[in-house]
Structures are given as structure tokens and as C-alpha cells.
Amino acid sequence: xxxxxxxxxxxxxxxxxxxxxxxxxxxxxxxxxxxxxxxxxxxxxxxxxxxxxxxxxxxxxxxxxxxxxxxxxxxxxxxxxxxxxxxxxxxxxxxxxxxxxxxxxxxxxxxxxxxxxxxxxxxxxxxxxxxxxxxxxxxxxxxxxxxxxxxxxxxxxxxxxxxxxxxxxxxxxxxxxxxxxxxxxxxxxxxxxxxxxxxxxxxxxxxxxxxxxxxxxxxxxxxxxxxxxxxxxxxxxxxxxxxxxxxxxxxxxxxxxxxxxxxxxxxxxxxxxxxxxxxxxxxxxxxxxxxxxxxxxxxxxxxxxxxxxxxxxxxxxxxxxxxxxxxxxxxxxxxxxxxxxxxxxxxxxxxxxxxxxxxxxxxxxxxxxxxxxxxxxxxxxxxxxxxxxxxxxxxxxxxxxxxxxxxxxxxxxxxxxxxxxxxxxxxxxxxxxxxxx
Amino acid sequence: xxxxxxxxxxxxxxxxxxxxxxxxxxxxxxxxxxxxxxxxxxxxxxxxxxxxxxxxxxxxxxxxxxxxxxxxxxxxxxxxxxxxxxxxxxxxxxxxxxxxxxxxxxxxxxxxxxxxxxxxxxxxxxxxxxxxxxxxxxxxxxxxxxxxxxxxxxxxxxxxxxxxxxxxxxxxxxxxxxxxxxxxxxxxxxxxxxxxxxxxxxxxxxxxxxxxxxxxxxxxxxxxxxxxxxxxxxxxxxxxxxxxxxxxxxxxxxxxxxxxxxxxxxxxxxxxxxxxxxxxxxxxxxxxxxxxxxxxxxxxxxxxxxxxxxxxxxxxxxxxxxxxxxxxxxxxxxxxxxxxxxxxxxxxxxxxxxxxxxxxxx
Numbered sequence: 167x168x169x170x171x172x173x174x175x176x177x178x179x180x181x182x183x184x185x186x187x188x189x190x191x192x193x194x195x196x197x198x199x200x201x202x203x204x205x206x207x208x209x210x211x212x213x214x215x216x217x218x219x220x221x222x223x224x225x226x227x228x229x230x231x232x233x234x235x236x237x238x239x240x241x242x243x244x245x246x247x248x249x250x251x252x253x254x255x256x257x258x259x260x261x262x263x264x265x266x267x268x269x270x271x272x273x274x275x276x277x278x279x280x281x282x283x284x285x286x287x288x289x290x291x292x293x294x295x296x297x298x299x300x301x302x303x304x305x306x307x308x309x310x311x312x313x314x315x316x317x318x319x320x321x322x323x324x325x326x327x328x329x330x331x332x333x334x335x336x337x338x339x340x341x342x343x344x345x346x347x348x349x350x351x352x353x354x355x356x357x358x359x360x361x362x363x364x365x366x367x368x369x370x371x372x373x374x375x376x377x378x379x380x381x382x383x384x385x386x387x388x389x390x391x392x393x394x395x396x397x398x399x400x401x402x403x404x405x406x407x408x409x410x411x412x413x414x415x416x417x418x419x420x421x422x423x424x425x426x427x428x429x430x431x432x433x434x435x436x437x438x439x440x441x442x443x444x445x446x447x448x449x450x451x452x453x454x455x456x457x458x459x460x461x462x463x464x465x466x467x468x469x470x471x472x473x474x475x476x477x478x479x480x481x482x483x484x485x486x487x488x489x490x491x492x493x494x495x496x497x498x499x500x501x502x503x504x505x506x507x508x509x510x511x512x513x514x515x516x517x518x519x520x521x522x523x524x525x526x527x528x529x530x531x532x533x534x535x536x537x538x539x540x541x542x543x544x545x546x547x548x549x550x551x552x553x554x555x556x557x558x559x560x561x562x563x564x565x566x567x568x569x570x571x572x573x574x575x576x577x578x579x580x581x582x583x584x585x586x587x588x589x590x591x592x593x594x595x596x597x598x599x600x601x602x603x
Numbered sequence: 604x605x606x607x608x609x610x611x612x613x614x615x616x617x618x619x620x621x622x623x624x625x626x627x628x629x630x631x632x633x634x635x636x637x638x639x640x641x642x643x644x645x646x647x648x649x650x651x652x653x654x655x656x657x658x659x660x661x662x663x664x665x666x667x668x669x670x671x672x673x674x675x676x677x678x679x680x681x682x683x684x685x686x687x688x689x690x691x692x693x694x695x696x697x698x699x700x701x702x703x704x705x706x707x708x709x710x711x712x713x714x715x716x717x718x719x720x721x722x723x724x725x726x727x728x729x730x731x732x733x734x735x736x737x738x739x740x741x742x743x744x745x746x747x748x749x750x751x752x753x754x755x756x757x758x759x760x761x762x763x764x765x766x767x768x769x770x771x772x773x774x775x776x777x778x779x780x781x782x783x784x785x786x787x788x789x790x791x792x793x794x795x796x797x798x799x800x801x802x803x804x805x806x807x808x809x810x811x812x813x814x815x816x817x818x819x820x821x822x823x824x825x826x827x828x829x830x831x832x833x834x835x836x837x838x839x840x841x842x843x844x845x846x847x848x849x850x851x852x853x854x855x856x857x858x859x860x861x862x863x864x865x866x867x868x869x870x871x872x873x874x875x876x877x878x879x880x881x882x883x884x885x886x887x888x889x890x891x892x893x894x895x896x897x898x899x900x901x902x903x904x905x906x907x908x909x910x911x912x913x914x915x916x917x918x919x920x921x922x923x924x925x926x927x928x929x930x931x932x933x934x935x936x937x938x939x940x941x942x943x944x945x946x947x948x949x950x951x952x953x954x955x956x957x958x959x960x961x962x963x964x965x
Contacts, residue, residue, distance in 0.1 A: 235826055247662065247682075248639060250618070250947055254663040254681030254708055269707065292936035339796065438797055464796035468827035468933065469856065469876065473768070476708075476726070476750070477799040478825075513935070515947050516619060516637065518877040518910030518928030519856065521827065524935035552945040 212323070212582055222325035226536050226572050227451050229493075230316060230459040231444075231486065231506040232302075235294070235466030238512040238522055239551070241268050241475040243530035244285045246551040251514035254472055265543050270479035273487035279541040280490055280499075282601045285530045286545020288558035289510060292524040294466070297509035303350065304565035306592045311583060312350035316565065317457045319590060321356045322349075322581070323574055329454025331420070332413040336360040337443040337450070338461035342367055351583050355409055358459065359417075364442050366424040367417075423449050434492070436484040444485040448492055451502060465508065469519035490534060503571050504535040514552045528554045531564060537571025537603055544600045562592025570597040606866070606884055606903040607958040611922070612651055613951050616642050620950035621665045622860075622913040623926045626674065629918040631690055633657075633676055634926065634952065635664030641678055643690055651954070657688050657695055668712035668721055670735060677721055677735070679709030685723055687738060699738045704731065713754040715761055722763050724751035730765045732777065746773050746782040749799065755806040755815075757839070766803025766817055768792070772837075786837045791819035798825035807861040807869065809887065813839050814846065816887070818858030818871060821849065832858045832873045836887065846887055855879055860913045865920030866957075868902050872911035872925060877933035880911040882925055908953060922956040 212218045238253075240246055245257040245268045257266035260278035267275050274281075290305065291297035303313040314322065321333035334356065336345060342362030346354035361367070372381060392408065417423070427445055435441035440462045447460040462482065467474040486506060493499040511529025512522035528547045534540060546555050569576035569591060576597070581588040614623075616634065620642065623634035632651065634642045641657035641664055657678075666679035674691035675698065685704035688695040707726035714721045720741060724730045730744040730751055750768040757764065762783070763775045770792035776783040792801045800822040807816045815837045820830030832855050836846025850858060856875030864870050868884040884903035910928035917923060932948040940946045 250638065252662075254637075256662070256682050256707070440797055462797065464798055464824075464826045466826040470800070470828035473802075474798050474800075474825060474828065477768075478797050481797040514945065515932075515934075515938075517933035517948065518880070519828075519875060519933070520912075521877075521933070523933050527937055550945075 212579065218323065218325070221323055221574060222327070224324055224573055225327065225501050226324070227327075227455070227498075227502045228317070228320055228457045228568075228572070229447055229451060229489065229502055229504045229535075230457065231504070232459055232461045233465050233482065233506065233508040234298070234461060234463045236508045236510050236512050236524060237465050237478075237482070238467065238471060238475055239285070239525075239529045239547075240512070240514065240522075241270055241472070241479060243267055243283055243532060244528075244547055244551060245269075246514075246547075246549070249550050251516065251550050251552070253516070255476075262541055262543065268479065270475060271483040273483045277487050277490055280494065281532050281534045282538045282540065283530060283532045283543045284545045284559055284564075284598070284601065285543065285547055286554040286556070286558045287511075287529045287531050287560075287564075288554050289526040289529075289561050292510060292526050294509060294524075297524075297526065301507075301509045301561050302348075304591050305561045306589065307594070309586075309588060311586075311588065313588075314350040314352045314356060315348040315358070316568070317358055317459050318349040318352055318356040320457045320572065322352050323569075323579065323590065324456055324572065326413070327454055327456050329456075330412060330416040331450075331453055331455050332359040332417065333456040334358045334459075335450050335455050335457070336459045336461065337364075337446045338362060338459075339439045339443070339463055351588075352581070359413070361443075361446060363439075364424075364446055366421075367414075372418060420453055423453055435488045436481055438481050438485075440481055440485045441488075444489045448489055451493070451498060452496070467512065468517065468521040468523055471512065471516070471521040473520075493535070499535050502535045503533065503537065503568060505531070505533045505568065507531045514550060528552060528558075533568075533601070535571075537573070539601055539603050542600060544598070559598055560592070560595060562595030563598050565591035566595055566597040567601050570602055605900075606868075608903065608905075608955045609958045610953050610955050612954040614644060614651055614954070615949060615951050617949060619928065619948055620912075620926050620952065621663065622667055622915075623924050623952045624667050624669070624913070624915040625917045625922075625924060626676070626690060627669050627671055627918055628674065631674075632915075632924060632952070632954075633667060633669075633690055634950075635660075635667055635678060635680075636950070637663050639664060639680060641667075641676070641688070641690075655694055657690070659686055659697055659700060660684060662708075666709050666712040666723065668714040670714060670718045671716060672718055675735070677712050677714060677723075679704065679712050679723055679725070681708040683707050683709050683725065683727075685709060685712070685733070685738065687735070701733075701738050704733075704738075705729065708750070710750065710752050711754040713756050713763070715756060716758070722754050722756070722765075724754050724765050726750050728767075730754070730763070730773075730775065732763070742777065742780050744775050744777075744780060746775075747771065750802070752802050752804060753806050753817075755808065757812060758808055759812045764806060764815065766806055768799055768802035770801065770803060770819070772803060772806075772815070772817060784842060786815065786817070786842055788817045788819070788835050788837075790821055790835060791817070791833060793822035793825070793830075795822065795825035800825045800828055801830065804857055805860045807863060808839075809836075810863050810867065814887070815839050816846065816861055816869065818861045820857045823853050827876075828856060829853045829875075830856050832856060832871075832875070832881075834858055834861060834869070834871060834885070848885060848887075850883055850885075851875070851881060855881065859911065862914055862916050862923075864916060864923070870914050870916070870923065872914045874910040874912055874928070877928070878909050878930060879906075880908045880927060881906045882908060882911055882914070908951075912950075922954065925953045925955065927951050927953065 246252040326333035336358040346357035349356040510526040660680040662681035705725035770789035772786035822830040832850035
């Protein structure tokens with residue numbers, strides 16, 4: 167696929183219609199039927215099936231916090247106060263000696279000893295349309311296929327675990343629904359089930375008027391229809407259909423996941439949409455969901471960056487610190503990989519709208535949890551924060567690192583796409599050993 | 604006959620400035636900036652002579668206020684420091700300085716008419732009154748629930764007024780140290796996702812001191828903040844809203860400063876998307892119907908200057924200074940100069956005065 171086609175494919179994935187965002191149980195089932203038209207058949211293998219069996223037994227999970235639009239590294243993880251491009255804010259000491267972060271994240275400063283931070287990130291794209299998918303797919307070498315987002319990759323490589331819940335849930339503001347686009351060549355089964363605005367997918371819960379017996383009768387009819395549908399087709403279709411139905415069925419039995427939050431939790435996480443979604447994310451992890459992406463929008467601060475970050479950052483700070491500490495207190499941090507990142511950082515240069523533009527040259531990614539060394543800061547930008555000094559890391563390096571943290575050997579594990587073996591992360595990149603335990 | 608103005612001088616500081624203000628004596632121009640420095644120029648008919656910078660601040664210096672009769676400037680920075688310097692000194696040392704006057708960004712300073720006291724405000728939600736002589740605190744006024752952005756003192760009764768990030772304006776009873784009354788300018792605020800957008804950026808009293816004008820934006824969204832520049836006027840005595848004027852389109856965004864010119868028109872500067880900026884003279888006595896504002900011709904409008912962040916009227920009541928940002932200030936990704944250096948922006952400051960002829964434009 168040439169670059170133009172890749173760009174078009176990328177745009178098609180982003181330009182979804184409202185119909186894509188509404189999911190009912192019936193529609194959820196319909197996805198698998200549609201998947202046949204979308205090229206689902208023959209997909210989804212691994213070169214080493216035994217590896218997949220082993221990984222499926224793992225209890226490791228992922229919380230992927232996506233700060234959409236581009237958090238400013240200078241107003242967060244890599245402050246350069248009192249320098250040419252440093253901005254108005256002070257830096258504050260963290261719990262790590264000699265390590266300072268922006269004054270806008272005082273709560274995170276108090277858990278810095280739990281985190282690993284890379285301040286030497288250099289990536290390729292400086293546009294959202296290219297950057298968002300490229301970063302979340304790990305920017306692999308172009309092999310003529312659309313790679314899966316990290317969540318879909320983990321869903322494929324590690325399965326749904328023992329929870330039987332959907333393996334990839336995306337908690338986000340706005341609309342919910344089934345986002346098959348994330349899965350790329352893996353096929354819709356590995357797409358994201360999006361929880362929009364904290365609401366359960368429509369029609370998820372059984373109506374009161376439907377008795378247990380009637381529901382069982384309906385399921386017998388459904389199974390009969392499934393068998394008829396599967397006859398003469400690639401068995402992958404019916405397997406996918408059953409998988410999606412069972413996932414919906416499992417969610418139906420977890421009504422508590424969508425109950426009103428405990429006021430104490432709201433106070434802890436923040437009474438705003440990120441606090442709400444981070445709390446839902448924690449509940450999903452607690453319920454056993456393999457991969458949870460929590461999304462925050464509104465960070466593309468080309469204008470009024472500093473007043474913007476003055477209110478954005480404290481709300482991120484509260485929700486992020488809360489979930490890390492909450493996972494730790496619940497004994498879940500040791501098995502959960504937590505990542506906080508954007509598609510790029512923001513320019514050191516301050517424009518006339520007192521904003522910062524897109525800057526992939528030198529930014530930061532924070533992480534903690536399973537497999538990640540705690541209390542470590544690597545990577546370094548120069549005095550004014552414009553470029554990375556010494557070794558920089560690209561997103562491919564992080565994909566290798568995160569797979570390693572999850573127990574997936576990214577140097578040996580490969581997807582099998584219609585007989586075509588494909589590396590699961592960029593083959594010229596490698597795990598960042600300093601970030602791994 | 605429309606107004607016209609000439610640019611008599613363009614000053615090009617090497618780094619970005621937020622605000623350039625004339626001293627009350629009219630002989631100096633002082634500009635705070637993004638580098639923690641106060642730039643100074645000595646003004647004469649022939650030239651603007653740059654003087655050594657006033658040092659000592661950190662972060663951004665946005666808040667400036669002058670003693671009415673002495674050559675003293677009070678300046679506040681984004682780290683919360685409030686300082687006092689003699690701007691006429693060749694190499695001025697701080698007369699006094701308070702490192703943590705506010706906890707964080709100090710946004711504005713206003714000085715009382717008799718020069719004995721000043722007020723400051725900022726990120727810690729407080730308004731503070733201090734003695735100008737030594738910086739000693741007199742009052743800490745609490746009533747805002749968010750960052751306090753702007754201050755003004757009523758020219759006749761010396762009432763202190765503050766405006767905040769949520770569009771609330773408080774008139775303080777300084778004797779009691781309490782809130783006397785409030786004006787609701789919440790049209791200038793929007794909570795968008797996680798972001799507080801807008802706020803009261805600037806205030807000005809009408810020449811007869813009977814109307815308080817507040818400026819900012821009618822926000823449309825956060826992130827890359829967009830909004831329509833907006834000025835709202837309140838009757839000082841009744842608190843009733845008596846004036847409202849939009850000054851452009853959503854990409855024009857903020858009214859950053861307003862001030863009445865001696866010709867009776869309200870001067871306003873706006874800054875929005877990089878490259879957009881306006882200097883406007885507004886007839887605040889004109890009564891406009893719904894939707895008429897966009898059809899109205901301003902007594903003077905100049906949109907050739909890029910991102911206008913402040914305006915300062917010279918004590919002669921005629922000349923003024925507009926602080927802007929260099930054109931082409933934005934851009935994603937790396938942009939290096941011919942020597943491979945990463946370049947920043949700068950802030951041309953335009954000194955302007957009424958034209959002698961009507962056909963001259965900037």
C-alpha cells in the first residue's frame with residue numbers, strides 16, 4: 167500500500183458515521199456477519215499457536231490512557247522553567263530525588279517513585295490524522311496491511327483471559343459502540359467495544375418483561391440460526407459471532423460496572439469526564455477486562471495553551487494519580503501495565519495565539535505496572551526542550567517494551583495473516599531495557 | 604470622517620512580550636515578557652532608546668502597574684513574585700520584592716490613584732492589597748472561586764474590581780474586606796471537557812466612570828481555543844448590562860485589552876489564531892440592534908497587525924502602543940533557521956498616533 171492509500175485508509179478509519187457509534191446486542195451480533203464482507207476470513211492466527219495458549223492464561227492487563235490531541239511535555243513531564251520556551255509555570259520536586267515535573271501535577275509528583283518516565287521520545291508524524299493511528303499501531307514497517315491498534319493487538323495475542331468479558335474496552339467521552347477499525351488486519355473480532363459517556367451500550371440489559379425461560383428459548387433459536395449460518399462457511403465466521411455474543415452476554419451479567427459511582431470514588435478521581443472514565447476503566451480492569459483504553463479529548467492546544475493546561479493538567483493529574491494508587495492498593499498494579507501518552511508533544515515555540523503546535527521531535531511517555539521498572543526516568547532533552555539529547559526512542563521501541571512487560575516475546579512472536587507472517591512490532595526497534603524489570 | 608493613525612515607530616524586542624505600557628510621565632515604555640525580563644525604552648521625538656533590562660523575575664511577566672507620580676513600576680510574574688523597581692534608574696535594583704506574593708501565576712497589578720496602595724491577583728484565587736512603599740500586605744480578599752485574571756480601580760471612588768477565569772466580576776468593599784457586589788460576565792466563560800475556557804481578560808471604565816466594560820471571548824471550544832471576541836458593559840450603579848459587542852468571528856478569539864482614547868472611542872485589541880489580530884476603535888454610544896454589529900463600520904479598524912496582546916495609551920491621550928506577535932508564528936514540526944537553530948517568535952511593538960492626513964494607513 168502506498169502512502170496515499172495508507173493515508174486514505176487511515177482517514178476512512180477515522181471518518182466513521184454516527185451509525186458506527188451505536189451498539190445494541192443485535193448490532194453487536196451483526197458485526198460478525200458484516201465481518202465476512204470486511205475480509206475477516208482466514209485471519210487471526212499466530213505463527214506459534216502454543217505461545218497464544220500460554221499467553222491466554224496470563225492475568226496481565228493493560229490500562230492505556232490516551233490524551234488525545236497532544237499533551238504539552240513542557241507543562242507536564244519535562245518542564246524547563248525560566249528558559250526561552252519554558253512557559254509560565256514552575257517545576258516541583260517529585261518523590262524521586264532530582265526529578266521535577268510541572269507544578270500542574272502535584273499529585274503525580276507524589277507517586278513518581280511508582281512510575282517510569284521516558285523524556286526522550288522522538289516520533290515521525292506531526293499531524294493528528296497520521297499520528298494517532300500510526301502511534302497506536304506502533305508504526306511498523308509498511309507491509310501492505312493495516313496493523314492493529316495496541317488494544318487489538320493485546321486482545322489478539324493474549325485473549326480475553328478468564329473474565330469472558332470483551333478483551334478490549336475503550337472508555338471515552340461521546341458515543342459508544344463497536345469500533346472494528348482498531349483491529350486492522352486482525353479482523354473485527356479484535357475491535358474495541360467503546361463505552362461512551364459512561365453509559366452502558368444501548369439494550370445491553372435484558373428487559374424486565376423477558377423471562378428466563380423465554381430468554382433460553384430465544385438462545386436455542388439463535389444457536390439454531392448460527393448453525394444454519396455457519397454451514398458451508400469458513401468456521402472463523404461463526405467462531406467470531408459466538409465470541410462477540412458471549413462477550414455481550416458476559417457484560418449483561420455485570421450491571422454493576424455501569425452503576426452510579428461511589429461518591430468517595432468521584433471525589434478521589436475527580437468530578438469530571440476523565441475522572442468518571444478513569445473510574446470506569448478501573449472497574450473494567452477489576453472485572454477482568456484484558457485491555458482498557460481511557461480516552462481524554464481536548465488537548466490540541468494550538469491556542470491559549472497555558473491557560474488550557476492550567477485547568478487540563480490538574481484534572482489529568484488527579485485522575486491519573488488516583489488510578490495508579492487505587493490499582494496499587496487493590497493489589498492490581500503488579501499485573502496491570504499502565505501507560506499515559508498522546509500522539510505527540512507540543513512545540514517549544516509559542517505562537518501568537520499563545521499556543522503550542524505539534525511536536526513529535528522531543529516528548530515524553532509515562533508508564534508503570536507489570537514488568538515496568540519503577541522510579542526510573544530515562545531520556546533527556548536539551549536545555550530548552552527542543553530536541554532529544556543522546557539516544558531517543560520511537561513508538562516501535564515502546565511496543566517492544568510493552569509486549570515484553572506483558573510477557574510477549576515481540577522478537578519471536580509473529581502474526582499469521584492469510585499465511586503471511588508479520589512481526590508484532592517494528593522489526594528495527596527493540597525493547598527499552600532500562601524501562602523493564 | 605474615519606479616524607486614521609500613523610505608526611511612528613516599530614520596536615522589535617528580540618523575545619516575546621505580552622504587554623508594553625507607557626509610564627505616567629510618558630517618557631518610558633516598559634514591557635514584560637516571556638523571558639522574565641522587563642524591557643525599557645526611553646522615548647524621545649527622535650528615537651526610542653533601549654535601556655538595560657530589569658532583571659529578577661522568573662517565568663512570564665504579565666502584570667504591570669505604575670506609581671502615579673514617581674518613576675516606580677510594580678511588576679508581577681507567573682511564579683507569583685511581586686517587585687518594585689525605579690524604571691528611570693540606569694541599572695535598577697529592586698526597591699522591594701516579595702518572592703511568593705501569590706501562589707503561582709500573578710496576573711494583574713493595579714495601583715491606587717494616590718499611589719499609596721496597590722492590588723494584585725492571580726492563580727491562588729486571591730486579590731491582595733499592599734502598601735506601595737514596602738510591599739507590606741494590607742488585605743487578602745477572598746471571594747473568587749478560580750484564577751483571578753484582571754483588576755481595575757474605579758477612577759472616582761477608588762473601588763477595587765476584579766474579574767476571574769469564570770467570568771465573574773467582584774466589586775470589593777475594601778473597608779470590610781468583603782465582596783460588595785458582583786457582575787455576571789459568565790458569557791465570557793465555557794467549561795469544555797476538562798478545560799476552563801475564557802474569562803475576564805480586561806476591564807475599562809468609561810470616561811464618565813458610569814459604565815464598566817469587560818472584555819474576553821464568547822468561547823466556542825477548548826483545546827485550540829476558539830471564540831468570538833466580546834465586550835460587555837455594565838452600568839456601574841445598577842449592575843445592569845447596558846452594552847454588548849462582538850468584535851469579529853470565532854477565529855479572532857480574545858479581546859486582550861481595552862482602554863478609552865481621549866477621542867472618546869474605546870480602543871480594543873484582539874488576538875486569535877496565529878496571524879489574526881485587530882486594533883479597533885468602538886463607539887460605545889452607538890445603539891445597535893440584533894445582528895447589526897457585524898455590519899457596523901468601526902471608526903477605526905486595523906487588522907494588519909498580527910496577534911495584538913496589549914494596548915497602552917500615552918499620557919498625552921493621543922499616542923498609543925500596541926504589542927503584537929511576529930507573523931508566521933505558528934507551525935507544526937521543526938522549523939530551523941539557515942544556521943540550523945530552532946527559532947522562537949518575537950513581538951513587534953507599534954507606536955501609533957493620529958494621522959495628520961486622512962489617507963495614510965499603517
